[in-house]
Amino acid sequence: MQQPVKTLERATAAPDKSGVMRGLSSKIRVPVGSEVYNRVVETLYDEAASLDERRFDDWVAMLSQDLVYTAPLRLTRTGPNRDRDVVRTTSHFDDTYASILQRTGRLTKSAWAEDPPSRTRRFVTNIRVGEREAAGEYEVVSYLLVKRSRGENPHTEEVSAERRDVWREVQGEYKLARREIIVDQSTILMSNFAIFF
Amino acid sequence: MLQKSTLTLRDGTSIDDLIDVDMHEVSLRTMSDPELYHHEMERIFAKTWLLLGHETEIPKSGDFIVRDMGEDQVIVARDREGAIHVSLNVCPHRGMKVCTGEAGNTQVHRCIYHGWAFRPNGDFIGAPIEREQMHGAMRPKEELGLKKARVQLYGGMIFATWNIEGPSFDEFLGDFKFYLDQLFCRTDGGLELLGPPQRYTIPANWKTASEQSACDGFHTLTLHRSLMEGGIMGATADTIYDMAPGMYGVDVSCHEGHSLRCIPAATTFKMFSDISFDGKTTEERLRLLPPPGITQDLIPQLMKNLSPEQVEMLATTPPQVGGLFPNSSIIFIFAPRMDGGASGALALHTYNPKGPDAFEFVNYIFAERDAPEDVKRDMLQNAIQQTGTSGVIEQDDADTWPAISRNAHGAVGKTITLKYQALTGDRKPEGWAGGGFVYDGFTKDDTQWNWWLNYRRLMASGL
Known part of the structure; x- marks a missing residue:
């Protein structure tokens, strides 16, 4: 799988000319309805429930310690570069297992952005699974719609995104090793990313 | 011509009512009032120097980014000589956005509506069908460019203002x-x-x-x-x-x-x-x-x-x-x-x-x-x-x-x-x-x- 590695040569503000890198890159599909596919789907549903129910310890238990968790920017472009709209220099999230632990730890203390907490609902669909070269590793692409209600505010914030994940089978369970959240908005219509995607 | 010397809203509230200089108090009304907001766009955002980005975003000739000055969108572009220009992203023909993307590279910004075209410095190049002179005969081409803002670079940061005759950037600092x-x-x-x-x-x-x-x-x-x-x-x-x-x-x-x-x-x-x-x-x-x-x-x-x-x-x-x-x-x-x-x-x-x-x-x-x-x-x-x-x-x-x-x-x-x-x-x-x-x-x-x-x-x- 072509991983969205941040190369330092592209540590510049000029938009890069690299391939767009979206969707599933694995050529070996795990068919819908197969045992592995079903278990991956179950894992994604369980993960969404743990985040919606704010069971962060349960969520962290699903993360691999080599986790790379990112959310690229989208940049509206035209002409020959019109489809190269995923920017991986700066990003909205640029996290590791350790920094995720700091985020979830903060949420148990005085994190006013989530105290009172948002009421969230994560809808996970269009799940496609492929095998990776490493045994027991799966590339998982899904669509995500997050609805977020804050306080008594009548307006529900919303983010739609494509997630490009790597899940690794460890002792009969899947652990999240990579996640790239490709949000659909270039200007995010949410006042912060104090929630996870 | 009558020089406006103060600001009074339609209900008679003045700027001095909103900002009490003696008491060091500001009315919370300032944090949402639509009428005040429209005055801010004219008296602040169309007048003072504004930060628009950094020159490393547009390193090459023809590179551009699209940014905001108040609610006015502008094109920030580098020309062949390396100079950076800031022009209103509004076609002077019929008001369409000239750049529809957020960033890119071009020597010719062509409006997708009727095809009027502009250089990175905002100058009007021409309209399609040159023999029919589709920009008319009433204004010379020099008057048909994009509206240009005044630009100043400082530490690589790009600042601009619509206040062409106003305070210099040094005065602003x-x-x-x-x-x-x-x-x-x-x-x-x-x-x-x-x-x-x-x-x-x-x-x-x-x-x-x-x-x-x-x-x-x-x-x-x-x-x-x-x-x-x-x-x-x-x-x-x-x-x-x-x-x-x-x-x-x-x-x-x-x-x-x-x-x-x-x-x-x-x-x-x-x-x-x-x-x-x-x-x-x-x-x-x-x-x-x-x-x-x-x-x-x-x-x-x-x-x-x-x-x-x-x-x-x-x-x-x-x-x-x-x-x-x-x-x-x-x-x-x-x-x-x-x-x-x-x-x-x-x-x-x-x-x-x-x-x-x-x-x-x-x-x-x-x-x-x-x-x-x-x-x-x-x-x-x-x-x-x-x-x-x-x-x-x-x-x-x-x-x-x-x-x-x-x-x-x-x-x-x-x-x-x-x-x-x-x-x-x-x-x-x-x-x-x-x-x-x-x-x-x-x-x-x-x-x-x-x-x-x-x-x-x-x-x-x-x-």
Whole structure:
């Protein structure tokens, strides 16, 4: 799988000319309805429930310690570069297992952005699974719609995104090793990313 | 012609009713009023200098980015000679957007509606079907270019204003160049933007964030309590108000409404508290604790590019946070990590108005161009984790500002006044080399009040 590695040569503000890198890159599909596919789907549903129910310890238990968790920017472009709209220099999230632990730890203390907490609902669909070269590793692409209600505010914030994940089978369970959240908005219509995607 | 000398809203409320100069109070109504907002667009955003981006975003001839000046969208483009131009992104033919993307490269900006075409400098090239002269015969081509703003580069940052005959950029900076040079003009290579800015929408009036950026140090202790709980600041959850980490320093501001907090690192962060500067030379101090974003290798460049007085300030009380009037915020912080790393986080924000109850938060993240790549990478990650969209510091601000704007809708709530009555008073430490208003001691409301005074001056003058 072509991983969205941040190369330092592209540590510049000029938009890069690299391939767009979206969707599933694995050529070996795990068919819908197969045992592995079903278990991956179950894992994604369980993960969404743990985040919606704010069971962060349960969520962290699903993360691999080599986790790379990112959310690229989208940049509206035209002409020959019109489809190269995923920017991986700066990003909205640029996290590791350790920094995720700091985020979830903060949420148990005085994190006013989530105290009172948002009421969230994560809808996970269009799940496609492929095998990776490493045994027991799966590339998982899904669509995500997050609805977020804050306080008594009548307006529900919303983010739609494509997630490009790597899940690794460890002792009969899947652990999240990579996640790239490709949000659909270039200007995010949410006042912060104090929630996870 | 009648010169507007003050501002009175349709219901008879004047700017002096909204901003009580004697009491240092501002009506909460200012944080949402639609009529006031329209005046702000004309009297502030169409008049003063605005930060639009960084020249490293458009390194090559023909490169362009699209940015906002108030609610006016502009094209920021580099021409063949390397000069940067700012032009209104509105086709003078029928008002269509000329650039429909956010960034790109072209020598010909062609409107997709009827095909009128413009150079990166905004000049009109022509309309299709030249033999029919589709731009008509009434105006020469020289009059049919995009409307051009006045541009100034400073430390690689691109500023522009519609006020062609107005104050120069130096006048706009006032006494602040001495301080800002320490952040933006201190190395041979200058700053490099590490990628396009994060952009997100906050459902709040632009001034909620902007007046806070005028050095509201005090909110850090309470709103950003989680920073203290995280164990990196010089206090624990139990001692936040006793220790008040980061509160003592020197706040500076000026007539033009800009401000900075110059804060000694040792009193702010636990990990620096053992560092003793006693009897050390300026260079030794810099070596012990380089200012945010500066590596050991870059220290000699500070001496080369800055005056001894500026270097001395960077070594002892580096400017760390503050704001540029009207809508920019400066975050050049040590931002030590839990794991002990401290390469810093350098960010600039602009708060672009999108109506009385919304603004776009634009977050630019920098490093010194000549810093090692691994340091740049670390600083980028650090800045993303601390500031902007998902930043653990600014998440909490983003949830506070909208509540203030919503409160300003209430028939009673809007009559409440914001208080700026905790004052340090203009007090320079001995030997302080910088100009402007200088507030030595605990951070109070002086600088934010200066922000409002400049707001009032621009709104009342109509100039």
